Amino acid sequence: MSDSSVPDSSVPAAMRAAASHLLYHLDDAQRARGQLPFTEDGARRWIEYRPRPRPGVCLADL
Known part of the structure; x- marks a missing residue:
């Protein structure tokens, strides 16, 4: 992001x-x-974090 509150459109x-x-x-x-x-x-x-088993692959397994 720059100094403004508008995100850089290249990020997505x-x-x-x-x-x-x-x-x-x-x-x-x-x-x-x-x-x-x-x-x-x-x-x-998606943004909730609780230490518990989660669906998907663990990054450490890749």
């Missing part, structure tokens, strides 16, 4: 490219665990 594209790059380099089993549907429940709780 860079994030999308990074996620696509990561998924491309996973094997089929890892991709199945790391690419889950984004349900409404997931949309409500």
